[in-house]
Each structure stands twice: as structure tokens, then as C-alpha cells.
Amino acid sequence: MDEYSAELLTSTDRAVAGWVERCIRSRLMEAGEPFEPHRVATAEAGVAARAQVRAELSALLELDVDAQRTNPLAVLRRAVAHPTAVLQAAGVAPVARTEFDVRAFPEDVYNLSPATWRDVAEELHEPGLIWGAWKAKTVLDRRRAEGRR
Numbered sequence: 001m002d003e004y005s006a007e008l009l010t011s012t013d014r015a016v017a018g019w020v021e022r023c024i025r026s027r028l029m030e031a032g033e034p035f036e037p038h039r040v041a042t043a044e045a046g047v048a049a050r051a052q053v054r055a056e057l058s059a060l061l062e063l064d065v066d067a068q069r070t071n072p073l074a075v076l077r078r079a080v081a082h083p084t085a086v087l088q089a090a091g092v093a094p095v096a097r098t099e100f101d102v103r104a105f106p107e108d109v110y111n112l113s114p115a116t117w118r119d120v121a122e123e124l125h126e127p128g129l130i131w132g133a134w135k136a137k138t139v140l141d142r143r144r145a146e147g148r149r
């Protein structure tokens with residue numbers, strides 16, 4: 001794995017559990033529900049999401065850039081299943097979503113899917129941007145070398 005992918009994987013691994021907890025806390029607060037009764041389920045959801053993201057992201061980033069058919073944020077978007085399960089078990093009502101969100105993320109009834117790295121954690125912004133720039137440059141360099149601009 002290249003250094004940019006490794007840094008993104010490490011940074012994401014550190015951030016996922018905290019992101020899951022923030023998602024749950026935020027929706028519980030909006031629903032007027034206390035967090036404390038859901039502390040254990042939240043911690044378990046964070047552990048499960050972290051394991052899922054680590055495995056999927058590692059597998060993705062190990063692939064050659066030309067073989068990657070998804071992106072790291074898509075991996076994180078799939079992980080919203082973990083906080084969603086906690087919120088559903090707590091009886092929290094789904095939130096209002098835009099038509100786009102309903103179409104793009106039908107299972108994300110709490111609108112937790114990150115649009116940017118900062119939506120997960122501020123500390124993911126730089127590694128995410130650097131990885132994206134590295135990937136774009138790698139693909140562009142290859143296409144130029146192939147004579148396909």
C-alpha cells in the first residue's frame with residue numbers, strides 16, 4: 001500500500017468510532033432522548049463500524065487505482081448502518097431528507113452519510129484530499145504515458 005493510502009487508512013481507523021458516537025448523540029439529542037441508556041450500544045456500534053470500515057477500506061486501498069470501483073467515502077457511507085441500528089432500536093423517528101438523499105442513500109433514514117471528509121472528522125480532511133490528489137495524479141500520469149490524455 002502506498003504511503004497516502006496508508007495514512008488515509010490509519011486516520012480513518014482512528015476517527016470512525018468517534019464519528020459513530022457523534023452521529024448517535026446528535027440524532028438522540030434532536031429527538032429529545034438521553035444518550036446514557038444507549039452508551040453501550042453506541043460503543044458496540046463504534047467497534048463494529050470501525051472493523052467494517054477498516055476491512056473494506058483496506059481492501060479498497062490495496063487495489064491498484066485503475067481497479068478501484070468505489071471510493072473511501074462510499075465505504076464510510078455504508079457504515080452508517082451501525083449508528084442507524086442503534087437509533088432504530090432507541091425508537092428514534094427517521095429524519096426528513098431531500099429527494100436526492102432518499103434516492104442516493106435509501107437505507108440512511110437518519111441522513112448520516114458523509115458528503116465530505118470533514119463530515120466524519122476534521123482530521124480526515126487533509127489525508128482525504130491528499131489521497132484524492134495522489135490518485136488523480138497517478139491516473140492522469142498513466143493515461144498520458146498511454147497516450148490517452
